[in-house]
């Protein structure tokens with residue numbers, strides 16, 4: 001399947017087909033838990049210019065708005081990082097499609113309580129659990145027994161105050177298809193909401 005697509009992209013020399021194929025894969029990955037691109041590496045730079053990376057789950061991708069969203073704990077160190085420097089990268093690799101997607105973006109927490117509450121209510125109960133942890137993620141502890149979870153009434157709102165969604169506004173992206181007959185690599189720059197592409201040497 002990968003071979004056919006790569007051949008078609010090469011034959012047509014089509015930046016558009018290369019982009020559409022990659023964007024479709026990303027879009028499908030939002031809902032497909034086993035898809036390779038459901039998990040992206042999120043890279044930040046901290047206030048001392050040190051890079052940090054971690055896996056995050058792709059929760060939304062809008063081709064129209066050129067945004068990517070994931071969920072996290074407000075107390076986590078990635079939040080400190082993006083407050084110090086909003087420039088981030090996201091990278092993923094679809095093994096079957098032999099496709100790497102690398103994204104440069106500006107990240108910011110979503111502050112709209114209505115949107116956050118809507119996401120929270122639609123979340124699997126299990127996914128809400130991690131936000132109930134009493135101490136902040138990344139805090140030092142002497143023993144695993146110090147990991148405690150806030151308990152409370154029957155409402156599903158415990159932990160909600162720690163929850164936030166991060167929106168990444170895509171500034172540019174790069175795709176790389178690995179092919180037997182040669183790799184294909186292209187870069188697309190967001191110019192006023194449209195992605196302008198150019199081939200680059202793989």
Ligand SMILES: Cc1cc2nc3c(=O)[nH]c(=O)nc-3n(C[C@H](O)[C@H](O)[C@H](O)COP(=O)(O)O)c2cc1C
Nearest residue numbers: 052054055056057070071072073076077078079138
């Ligand atoms: C498969 C997998 C999925 C993960 N998904 C998320 C996620 O969606 N959001 C998140 O904040 N952390 C997620 N994590 C945990 C992060 O990779 C990371 O360990 C944690 O968020 C602390 O990161 P930080 O200290 O750099 O902020 C995931 C980890 C794994 C292994």
